[in-house]
Amino acid sequence: MTIKVLVVDDSAVVRQVLSGLLNAAAGIQVTHAVSDPLLAMERMKTVWPDVIVLDVEMPRMDGITFLRHIMAERPTPVVICSTLTEKGAQTTMDALAAGAVAIVTKPKLDLKNFLQSNASELVSAVRAAASANVARLAPRAGTAATPVARAKLTADAMLPPADGRAMAQTTEQVVAIGTSTGGTQALEEVLTALPRVCPGIVVVQHMPEKFTAAFAARLNTLSEIEVKEAANNDRVLPGRALIAPGGKHMLLRRNGAQYFVEVVDGPLVNRHRPSVDVLFRSVSRCAGANALGIIMTGMGDDGAAGLLEMRQAGARTLGQDERSCVVYGMPKEAVKRGAVERSLPLGAIAAEIVQQMNRSGGGRGDI
Template identity: 55%
Template sequence: MPPRILVIDDSAVVRTALAQILGRVGMLVETAGDPIIAMDKMRRQRPDAIVLDIEMPRMDGLTFLQKLMREDPIPVVVCSGLAGPGTEVALSALEEGAVDIVTKPRLGVKGFLEDSAQRLVHVVRAAVQARVRARAPVAAARKLSADAVLPPKRPPVIRDTTHKVAVVGASTGGTEALRALLEAMPPDAPGIAIVQHMPEVFTEQFARRLDASCRIEVKEARPNDRLAPGRALIAPGNHHLVVRRSGALYFVDVVDGPPVSLHRPSVNVLFRSAAQAAGPNAVGVILTGMGDDGADGLVELKAAGAHTIAQDEATSVVFGMPKEAIARGGVHEILPLPRIAHAILKWTV
């Protein structure tokens, strides 16, 4: 049975464009101009996934998402503007249970969506496979966490001897998996380089939000940033992230280039560079996500002497990337998400 997708957006142009793009690959698409109309349609036919605008009349998308996740969880992809307040609200939607983000500009929407059709289809297909669970709204809890006073962060430690590093790749469901992983890290955790499949513009704000809630420094990577203990570097959207070694220290480069494994940034690019630069001084981790990006790179890391970890199926929103890495023989350990931080620390002390 083809997947049923409900597109909720107050723009008729967006609704038509999304319906055409998803319909061309065999999905059955219904549309609604706002969440009130959507809820009526959902009572008659439950969709397999929802593509949800944030700014809408009568009920905003975030309120609708909170209600949905509390009462009848369905995988949701947020359709958000590229700049302004929409960026922050879209990231809040991920915290509330949305599985991914697709972007749209304020002008030239139809053409933009057509140009981004491949990513759109990939994201919605992943959402159809996603496992989402009922959850209470987390906005209040996140505000309390943000208001809490964390101990001052120590500057990254630059040692004279070659230190251990961790490289992490994630896609669908990865934003909250990364939050859980990084919030568990102590101030002297190893340097961590991260690829999270996420559109351009969102990665910088995502890093800032994590930095506010973690004991380590979290930032969007810049060229020549040091990969040092107490610091996590997140690949900027639409750029690859590469690890390199200089003497006893590790650095990252942010590079252009074609998509690899359909993605830019690509987990495979990060893992392969770490295999070459760090080898046995690295730990590779592959988290929740659809597809196979990172699977071959994790095999190369393991062959280079790195310790490799995959998130297990039970705690993955989509068990695609970890499953492929396991099937190709690239994984030493398969662990539930709450145990991965401890395993990284075990292999990097």
């Protein structure tokens, strides 16, 4: 089945290059490429696209307003293709919060060559968007990251497998969450439902650099718990969620009975940095049975192997169920490998996190 794509960008160069790249990919057809949302609305009266590739800043109507209009009228997968600057990161985050599925970053300079050299990233984003369950996107705000089609290394590239000697059971609990496409919507639903007293949480959400800080800050304003972009040596504390920075791997470490995170450079693992497998493996080594691992909506298989290692180390493991996922890829692979103890709807995950602390008899730490 052909994926029909509508490109909306005020740059003629971007429209031409994107159309050429997408039309060259098997199973994708650009039906229209227009300069602003008002023209897009006219074209959509005749052919409604399967996926919209959308810029943010455009004349006559900005991309955020257009996106909100689309998600209210007829939810449709949208890929944001926007220039990444620190100043513009919040604008793009707002667009993603309105219900976009994925982001593809583009520079201000040498745009044509960039798009051509990153064609596989764009095609992967469009295909992931086409398979997304947009009914899960419309009601809530969020963002998602784009799969990066590059060499696929495993967590071995960052640290060796666990030796089976994790710490004995303590009252210090750790919850490790991994997610990708559709994950920011899912994370918002989970984290905003948590009470201030809950286990310490470490999160990998596939997301580019500069976006994780804005994403964490937004969740922090919405949640009772503290949510922040992780920095090296940050403590994992009850009532705090640490989100791995885009472009860096995050590992759990332990000093005595206290947990902290290490934020490091490294190769792409499972085509991602940060990688869920890297985080989960480190949790299996440092926390063992003191941990709860949760794998949520996302394309691909990152996290499946690491979650299995967590389960083998004695951790409890959960997967988001198919019905509540935007893309049932990562949880499906984890279930197939035997890594998931139970699959739950998204709305039940926060309660399980609270139960993790109750099972341990309460959490400790300085908040």
